[in-house]
Amino acid sequence: MRSDRREESYCTDQSALWDRIEATAPFPLSAIIAVTERCNLSCPHCYVPDPGDGGEMTTSQIVNLLDQLADAGVLKLTYTGGEPALRPDLAELVKAAATRHFEVHLKSSASLLDLEDVDDLWEAGLAELNVSLYSDRPEEHDDFVGLDGAWKRAVDSLTRFKSRGGIARVSVVAMNWNAARVSAIVDRCEENDWPYIVDIRVSVTEDGSMAPCRFRVDEEAVVKLLADDRLVSPGTREKSADSIVCLAGRRGPYIRADGEVWACPSLSWSFGNVLHKPIVEIWNGSKVREKLLSLRWGDSKRCGDCEFKYACERCPGDAVWEHGDHEKPSEYDCFLARARTRAWAGR
DSSP states (O other): OOOOHHHHHHHHHHHHHHHHHHHHSSSOSEEEEEOOSOOSOOOTTOSOOOOTTOOOOOHHHHHHHHHHHHHHTOOEEEEESSOGGGSTTHHHHHHHHHHTTOEEEEEEOOTTOOHHHHHHHHHHTEEEEEEEOOOSSHHHHHHHHTOTTHHHHHHHHHHHHHHHTOEEEEEEEOOTTTGGGHHHHHHHHHHHTOOEEEEOOOOOOTTOOOGGGGGOOOHHHHHHHTTSGGGSOSOOOOOOTTSBSOOTTTSOOEEOTTSEEESBTTBOOOOEETTTSOHHHHHHHOHHHHHHHTOBGGGOHHHHTOTTGGGOOOOHHHHHHHHSOTTSOOHHHHHHHHHHHHHHHTO
């Protein structure tokens, strides 16, 4: 069943309120911890490169980090990867976070979870299970991720977790090969009462590889996608010269499996490492973060004068990977802003 518009507006208002509070808090209200970069799948659009020799934090190191985040006032904690279920201590980590009164979220392919695992995560205190679906057709999803049966495990896990009382959320990445199936995926989500988010952005990998970009949708596909009113962006905002460009550095930290602290997965500027320094000291004392916080829309004359800026979701991370200058827009962001403007004009 389609969401009531009043409920949709309420949820959007809640999100905006959260962002405003988080932006002014002494420390962000949320944090993301990548517990591993290892993965059992081979999704070719993934922004996480091969794990290399960076290693990953131990159970005790992550628990120590949880204590620091709890003391700093963090309310929402998300575990991600790689594939978090490759860690045998995943349920233990969920329980450690829940007992510290975090609202615990998990982003997983669910390809390694059976129903007993899902039950264990629920009992450990998991509040939300977020799983990616790339098609409503099992064989297409399985072929893309490189594992037979992955779609069924994903759907079974979502169904089971919701039946236990948790939030079962679906993430959909629209790509050139699956764009025509996105509406059908959303139909399935609504039939099962699974909240969903559809992302039309495909980013480079954390180490700068442009390989995932071959899956980006073209302008006509974006326009067609946004003809479905369920996929329309929740809102835009006016951009004055003093407007901030994005919430990177204001929203919660993204802490990599090796302990490096980034503003987000799309921007590989390290603020420091939690294995060497407390997270609050890293966050509040980072000169790199100060550079992000000072970024304004008017820093780029091209952006300030752009007729499409109201529809733009400019990403400094994309800019850094594309041409090395976070103060200038990437051509990809300009393309997306033009496509959104076309789509919205045709509504």
